[in-house]
Amino acid sequence: MTATTRRFAAHTNAANIDAQRKRELGHIHQGKAALAWSDDDYRFHLRNLTGKTSASELDAAGRAKVLAHMATLGYKPKVSTFKPFTQAKKIEWLWKEIGKHGGLRDASPAALLAFAGNTTGTGYSSLDFLPTLEASKVIEALKAMLDRAKRAQAKEGSAA
Template identity: 35%
Template structure:
């Protein structure tokens, strides 16, 4: 597989929208399109994607889980992977976990709203209990309204033992913007998009897995 194809696969795997993708290109190469990059520049982009959690050589990590609610469940499962709780990120492992917790099979929890809700709640309960994710609680911080911020903060607490939300946020915030770039720094953490948070979660997840 050539480097350009790998970059496009990395964009999809990391969940980057066009703006976040082009910002990553610009940070690494000064250019906003992959087509005009040299092989050396493409290599730098791939290395940056690797640091964010992209595994170019890892094929077949998922087994094709489909359905209206599969994406939400997969996102929570990858959050567990990035928190160091999940050892096997494949969809088959997700299916096994949900079946153990709820007795539901994939056909039901991927397509039926009530069963999907049970599966989501089972995953969230686990991430909250063992991963420290504060679902349903913003603690007065608007940037904690979305799951991305909540999961990234839980990761930061693992990476920085003893971190507390208010006094230590200053250490968290520069670390986040170092990953996503200073383009949104003036707007604060509330200005980050879901794609930005995915980039942060993947990068923090790589650090967590390196220590476990």
């Protein structure tokens, strides 16, 4: 019996590759600033490590080599702390914004759940349980409400 080995193919697309390239170039330029390299210092290191004089000319291996060298000199890339909204958090944020612009009679969480139930035709005990499609409907309805509340507030402000 022969043993078979499975090969796993990396499924990448052009957008992911481009995003990774931009992220790595950003880290290289942050490293240049963090290490207080002049342009001459920067080009010296690039040329010695990769033979290139510009980070834009580097391939993935070249970028990795430069970042590894910077790490040996003490540079650590800043990790992004950006965390995108969940749909439930976006719904809550939009509700609060509408309230700030005077577009709600009742800005309570219970009123928000009732609004979501009326919009979707279903009832949920928490916004976290809304399916994606229904949450999208609620978000679009809230965006329209926010636009109306902003226009009404602007109209009142110009009339005063």
